[in-house]
Amino acid sequence: MSEPMPTTESSLQFDRAEFSEPAAATTCASCNRTISDEYFEVNGKLLCPPCEETVRKSLTGGSGTRRLFRASALGVLAAACGAALYFGISRVTGYNLGIVAIVVGWMVGWAVHRGSEGRGGWGYQVLAVLLTYLAVAMSLAPEVAEGFSRNEPQAASAPSNETQSAGGPEPIQGPVGAIAIGVVSLAAPVFVGIEAPISGLIYGFALWEAWRRNRRLQLNIAGPFKVRAAAGGATEAQVAPLAAEEQRVG
Secondary structure (H helix, E strand, O other): OOOOOOOOOOOOOOOOOOOOOHHHOOEOOOOOOEOOOEEEEEOOEEEOHHHHHHHHHHOOOOOHHHHHHHHHHHHHHHHHHHHHHHHHHHHHHOOOOOOHHHHHHHHHHHHHHHHOOOOOOHHHHHHHHHHHHHHHHHHHHHHHHHHHHHOOOOOOOOOOHHHHHHHOOOOOOHHHHHHHHHHHHHHHHHHHHHHOHHHHHHHHHHHHHHHHOOOOOOEEEEEEEEEEEOHHHOEEEEEEEOOOOEEEEO
16 A cells, blocks of 8 residues: 655645654654654654655656746746736726735746746746736736727828828827837836835735745755654654754755
8 A cells, every 4th residue: 555655735835844842743744654763854844754755856856847837837827817817807896906916926926836846946936926027917908008099090080191290190000009009018017006106015015925935945854863662652752863964955
């Protein structure tokens, strides 16, 4: 019968250390089997040697290119869904609710974190921040396009060439107009942040959320430690390690 093995995305949550008293716990935090001989302490959690080895290998093996591709694909999908959500809520309510951007940042950050298999790092953090910003810009793009269209004269009431030339510059149309809309849309979050500082702060928090969720996972591994029998037949973890070993993985 196979034993359950841990992964870096398991409920153990190695990115948050929860220190416990070694002498009071002799059960593996991953497979829940009794530790009868040796154990390791990983970010304050006790693991049996097989589970510790699996966790260590999960941070060193695999294809980095595959992880980057998955993180990018999932991040783009999350960004598109987030942009649609943001735009939909703004269109239904009639208000630009910047608080939705935080949800978008969480969605993109989670997707990139999932695609990187929980490893994180500055590269994935930059990817998550860029995708979050693009998602916010995409949600504002329809409003930017409407602003451009409102400045274009209707065909039915279009003046003659002489009148149009005398009245001012011609409206931007065609590919040039599309490029202009794209450029302004990319800068729209900055413009909104300048005009409404509170919205700017909310956008900044959304970007920080995407960055925070993809911090590099680091494991502090200590051990192995020896489990010895205590009075009454119970077992307790011996504080002194078999070999003085403490290392950081990540």
